Amino acid sequence: MSLKLETERSKTWKDFGDGVPCVLGIDEAGRGPVLGPMVYAAAISPMDQNAELKALGVDDSKALNEAKREEIFEKINNDEEIQQIVAYAIRSLSPELISSSMLKRHKYSLNEVSHDAAIALIRDAFACNVNVVEIKVDTVGPKATYQAKLERLFPGISICVTEKADSLFPIVSAASIAAKVTRDTRLRNWEFKEENIKVPENGFGSGYPGDPNTKKFLQLSVHPIFGFCSLVRASWKTASAIVEKRCVPGYWEDDEEEGKPQNKKMSVWLQPKEGTEVAPKRNVYFKERHMKNVVSF
Template identity: 60%
Template sequence: MSVFTCETDRSECWSGFAEGAPCVLGIDEAGRGPVLGAMVYGCAVSPVSAADDLKALGVADSKALTEEKRDQIFEKMNNDEKTKKTVAYALRSLSPQLISAAMLQRAKCSLNQLSHDAAIALIRDALDCEINVVQIYVDTVGPKATYQSKLEAIFPGIAITVTEKADALFPVVSAASIAAKVTRDTQLREWQFAERAPKVEGVKFGSGYPSDPTTKAFLAKTVDGVFGYPGLIRFSWKTVDTILDKKGVQMKWEADEDDDSSSGKKNSLNRWTTAKGEAPKEQRHSYFTQRKLQNVTTF
């Protein structure tokens, strides 16, 4: 699968879960804020009649649980027969490359829009897989009233609640949060760098949050003046943008110069510093002059 596409992964009992019994559905994500790694959206479903069993599983906001406890619950969700009748889940993992490409393309797609699209895709998948969803709980992204109205327009006839801290209020959202968090953590532990740069190998990258000292050290050590960062990093984050502004080689694309020339435009600064009729002299960055690098047009 390409890093620029997003597919839905489902637990074993997802399709046809609960055999038509009314179910509640919850959605939450893991990895929205970090500067690196995927953002994983989780969706959990559970029969309305199994509310007590879901609570007994010990689900809670994934951030409030220890890593060991999250792993134990997720293992039960996958392998314990009673638990598999209590809750099923589906996941959509948005790679850092997909996030960067979407947020930096010409027609930019915001992180909120990516989040909404992932949630909508998961709800549609549950309905397509013949799960009888009668109530949806979603942790808010952006203005909750606007988000709820959007979902109600797409999924009429289903009761929908969008609210802050839904993962702490509704056990089914907590289950979705756990599935998303454990999956993201596993992805980070098992991440294989496609890049073979010496700077990257063996360097710990921490939690991925910009305030994490280990993450800060990783960003400082692995930055490359020309290529920026490995694919693990979200180039669309302000943290990365600031570092690249300071440490990256400043680029001027010749195609842009040609476009300006053909349209009769001049750089505003050159307009005042260049004598009339004199072509502005471009100074190459020291990165290229020190290495004696030249443009090659013929081979």
Template identity: 50%
Template sequence: MKSDNIDSLESLKDYIGSQDNSKSFVYFSKIPDICKTEKCMLGVDEAGRGPVLGPMVYGISFCPVDKKSILKDLGCADSKQLTEDQRDEIFVNSNNKDYATESIGWAVDVISPNEISTSMLRRTKRSLNEVSMESAISLIKKALELEVNVTEVYVDTVGPPEKYQAKLQAIFPDIKITVAKKADSIYPIVSLASICAKVSRDHALKVWTFREGIEVPSDGFGSGYPGDPVTKRFLKNFEPLFGYPRIVRFSWSTASNALDENRAYTVEFEEEEELNEKKVKLASKKMTSFFKTEVPVKKFKRHNFFKERCLEDVIDF
């Protein structure tokens, strides 16, 4: 986690571009002193939940309850209803204008495509909802650890809002929790969190480094959403054995279907039941059975001399 001062789009891109984009990372802005002494509201929202390309970014923003008019002055609104230029302008102003930087803080959790896919496909699976909730909870906890005096939290829901709100309230019993659908269009503090998340994701894609050494097509890879024709064309380019670069969420059906349609190599793995059967068979064998020679040792018939005298081989000492 960093707290370097990001005060422009260039510094944002420089910071994100310096990260290993195959791994997740968290960025926290500097915490205004007023946020440690005054009662604060905190908003939570995400960007990039649905795309097959790139990270999902969770964002939080916070400011004193008595200073919430600043959010309206900045023009905070649902990030989906704003143009990219408008989002960028609000983001820059919130990090530049004295009246904003003295009262507003924010943070993002950039969750890599690699983490999303491995979480959803590992043996003990974590759904996208679980990944989302864990990210939101972690950011709130970190804000509290950094001494932000949070008394109210507003969250754009993941799943049923009542269930999510009860979960958060149990974790943060001393904070007023509000979870709602389309919270980013209702609460300006959530709108700013949404803008921080969206701007961070947009610029993460712009500075993405393909460490696999592939050449990006001249028309790029699009927005990353499955319906984007540019993204569809990008998904036709892959290594037949190793598949896609790490920018692709390989757990998405869009990606697996594209591999099937474009004839990627098929790799078969043994079923878990077959592996377990083999383990049982191996466990039932004696250790000495693994050291037998390939040519069986010839057995000799015991001489009558030993049989008549009831002599046996010594097996215990």
């Protein structure tokens, strides 16, 4: 996992339903944790298969235990009859992608990241020849604003954005299960790109800031120079607070050359600036040579 983001599809997602009217539902898993990916999922099902979808046992993933979620997800992936009732696609946003997005000079909020993932999944359904006539979405941010945004992008489609959509609509429940099982599996099977990462005996936990195992992992694994490994969302306050306390103070060469006061906190460099947008600082190499950007020829 890295900064690369792709749509992953179940076997029957492409050309699902052979043109019959379908409902599409969207939900996510892993918005709050400081560890691991956030996974967005879209599920699709024929409009006339709602009873069959309910019979599968779908529900808000948080209302189902792990074994039941995995049982349902296994059927969606491997049962040929169920594959004609429901299909799904996911976009898995790595911790690195989340952090790099939120820490850009021009702020790109987690809500915007989430909206873009959902929009990409809807567009992929249309690109894969799915006849989507209704869309149900679990809200992120103000629901009226989000719904108006989707209605502008997808005119002529019946769209409902609301809280607790994963409890209200079976198709969103199916998306919730796909997102949750995918995230849990990838977190459980995480392979570190970095060497010598210290993991507590009981593992790194669920990834939520309040999890004792997660807390212990963050304290053990932080490097005094390089901060955290790629499993950790560096943009989270939980992580940046530890960097500020545990990492070696640093300064930036450009400030020293320009005679500016030294900023001793590395964490400040990681935080996006509120309010006014600041133009990128030109490297001293270009200043000394009086070099300018060419915008026209």
